[in-house]
Amino acid sequence: MLTPEPRSVLIATDLAKTFPDERGGLNIFNHINIRADAGESVAIIGPSGAGKSTLLSILAGLDEPSEGTIELLGQPLTGLDEASRAELRANHISFVFQSFQLLPELSALDNVQLALEIQGHPNPAQQAGYWLDRVGLSHRHQHTPARLSGGEQQRVAIARAFATEPSLLFADEPTGNLDEKTGTEIIEQLFELNRQLNTTLILITHDASLAQRCQRRLYLHNGTLQEQ
Template identity: 65%
Template structure:
């Protein structure tokens, strides 16, 4: 599709609510959240632990279903899709970077990046994976397993894996949370450099004020409400 015909909206959430039923009664995590994220925007969601940031990310990514309200990703209403269709939408349009890296321990760095490319049907996944590891400075570590890599190196593999499929939308949940300050800054620089190169829509969940300030827009989730910072 011609880029000029694409809607400027990548994500739209309307009256989004999530609650849990516990033995002590119903717990409302958040209620009535409205959110529009434009194509190519970088957005940080901040807030204290337990505020529901990761749950919100799961809802926006179609990994979880809201108690009420709706989420649309690039014009696709999540609640109208079955599990297979949601998985297909994520495979085609979305990538993730997590605090705990989520690399497959039995695969080398190269194969961790290659696997999603193969799933997407890339013409030369091994070549592309190697190029992306070069891009994040790990060209000499392609045959190493996650257990042989430092935390910063593992996160760089995760970044290469996330961008290799050229996603329209990238979710990052505390991407520097397990890293020291200096390594975290390096990861942040690489993340935003690649984001600018590809024009990916970026949604970050973070406690890191420096990371949040790098985003074009910042929202705080507090007491069940999402407000501009």
């Protein structure tokens, strides 16, 4: 019996990014190709300034490549207008950032609930509470980010990311602002939830030991991306 081919969640082909400057253009990378299948974890590693976060922004449709194409779940992402890209992101993509990216005036519950409301979830408050409980913050629903520790803020961000049940999760240096012990706990939780939901994970990091947790590792350096 033939084993079915894995479903490709993300396919990027011949990506290039050039920023204009006084000398005619600063080339960040060229001929980048990435494929990530359902449930797969992929680390993109490389030195600071290599363009990892720029690549993430392009893969997520937050920025456009100078050349190349991106498909998300079989749908073309490149060439869409911003409203269409935003709709695809809302329905299929979540993020966990180094800086947490929580709205400071909202409670933990409201930060998670807002993402669900944008997606059109029928019971956003109930679902937001469920996910906060799931990441160990049952006693912090009404706390604003200023009243939470760094680790707790990142747990809210993780709850928000998984509450919408995304097909694809981008994590950009998710432990960068945390101490080692807290960072380890956050990563354990991130990978466990990712496994349970079978989410495709693309992890941006400079931490080689963290990258080893992923099934595949891609090294971005001098404008090229090579599989390790």
